[in-house]
Amino acid sequence: MFDPDVLGLFPDSSGIEDGQLSIGGVPARALAAEHGTPLVAYCEQTLRARAREIREAVPEALVVYASKAFPNIAILRLFAEEGLGADVASLGELAFARAAGIGSERVFVHGNAKSDEELRAAAEAGATVVLDAEDETERAASVGVARVLVRVTLGVEADTHEAIQTGHHGSKFGLPPAAAFRAVERARSLGLDVAGVHVHVGSQLADTAAHDETVELLASFATLCRDELGWEPAVVNVGGGFAVRHVPEEPEVRLGTVTRLAADGVLRAWRANDLREPQLVLEPGRALVGQAGVTLYRIRSVKRLDDVTWVAVDGGMSDNPRPGLYGARYTALSAARADEPASETVSVAGLHCESGDVLIDDVLLPSPRPGDLLAIPVTGAYTLAMSSNYNATARPAAVLVAGGDARVIRRRETIDDLLAFESYSNRSETPM
Numbered sequence: 001m002f003d004p005d006v007l008g009l010f011p012d013s014s015g016i017e018d019g020q021l022s023i024g025g026v027p028a029r030a031l032a033a034e035h036g037t038p039l040v041a042y043c044e045q046t047l048r049a050r051a052r053e054i055r056e057a058v059p060e061a062l063v064v065y066a067s068k069a070f071p072n073i074a075i076l077r078l079f080a081e082e083g084l085g086a087d088v089a090s091l092g093e094l095a096f097a098r099a100a101g102i103g104s105e106r107v108f109v110h111g112n113a114k115s116d117e118e119l120r121a122a123a124e125a126g127a128t129v130v131l132d133a134e135d136e137t138e139r140a141a142s143v144g145v146a147r148v149l150v151r152v153t154l155g156v157e158a159d160t161h162e163a164i165q166t167g168h169h170g171s172k173f174g175l176p177p178a179a180a181f182r183a184v185e186r187a188r189s190l191g192l193d194v195a196g197v198h199v200h201v202g203s204q205l206a207d208t209a210a211h212d213e214t215v216e217l218l219a220s221f222a223t224l225c226r227d228e229l230g231w232e233p234a235v236v237n238v239g240g241g242f243a244v245r246h247v248p249e250e251p252e253v254r255l256g257t258v259t260r261l262a263a264d265g266v267l268r269a270w271r272a273n274d275l276r277e278p279q280l281v282l283e284p285g286r287a288l289v290g291q292a293g294v295t296l297y298r299i300r301s302v303k304r305l306d307d308v309t310w311v312a313v314d315g316g317m318s319d320n321p322r323p324g325l326y327g328a329r330y331t332a333l334s335a336a337r338a339d340e341p342a343s344e345t346v347s348v349a350g351l352h353c354e355s356g357d358v359l360i361d362d363v364l365l366p367s368p369r370p371g372d373l374l375a376i377p378v379t380g381a382y383t384l385a386m387s388s389n390y391n392a393t394a395r396p397a398a399v400l401v402a403g404g405d406a407r408v409i410r411r412r413e414t415i416d417d418l419l420a421f422e423s424y425s426n427r428s429e430t431p432m
């Protein structure tokens, strides 16, 4: 029998009837039959609910979706309908945001190594560029960027995996206060509209302690700018990083609550320094799409060894590198046998040629068989977005499910797609 706590990790529209998992009114079995596996199914109801949760909790903020979590035009459009903008960090993500019709005033262009081409495209799109390095200032001005924020790195070590800390001393992102101060000064002297400041403390943060500490330091920075330069930020973008729960043992984080707390932290720090109340921007990624996404895999083989039972599925690190990258934890449900007793603890392996290609270390399942469908919840963020063609594997499709229908929002790659990238000639037939 399935664990209700595990079902609670699945999207809002999920249910189990006669042992069959369904999402958005579509049985997982039907999704797999029609669209193949691996497949990432996104629940429209959950995507909209998370967007609304933040907007209702922090109505004064502009919420922008950090599209790196899953750059997808259909989802960007759906969020645009909910009043959200987009954080983009590459030419491709910018193109997606534009294709989704997101208004330029809601697009923020990030990156610690932006190319001139990216800066030019940002300028043409009329987007706000988040300056990340002093030497970017001249380049931004020279290609016609009009509006910028300056990303400040305040040396706060967030309580998260080191690979997703970003605001610590020595981070490759942003500028420490002295350099950020010079960037503000320089950008203004070049005629750029320096609208404000940006911070992103880190990701998968279960509380706002690091946000609050950062924002207090940011308010001191803003005060210094006001006193020394006569300039204060009209916009304060506090980034994203709000955690999602992947396994029942992780704490539940209420998105509305943490975003409200983060916003209150800014107001408090700003008031304490007599700064003018800024336009607040929030930039969540995983918190918007993480729980909405479920990956369906087909079990290919079951290997019962003395110390471990390996359940090998038809995907792995090529569609979800997070366990290998930073020890992300997941759980799973036997999607078509959920009402059977969960009797066996197994490890879920991917199909790739790396021993580290393990999706789940330990999970309790009804005694698994080849051909079973496995559903891994909370795989909507940084999975397909970080996917690869390792082992010349074609990447999976993604579908959006709602009201009993599933619509393809990203088609499955084919081997022909992969062959099309290759350039080869039959040299052996070339005469000597």
Ligand SMILES: Cc1ncc(COP(=O)(O)O)c(C=O)c1O
Binding pocket: 066, 068, 069, 087, 110, 166, 200, 202, 203, 204, 239, 240, 241, 242, 283, 284, 285, 286, 287
């Ligand atoms: C600048 C910036 N904003 C927002 C985000 C989104 O973070 P998360 O998906 O943890 O909310 C990131 C993540 O890397 C980021 O670098």
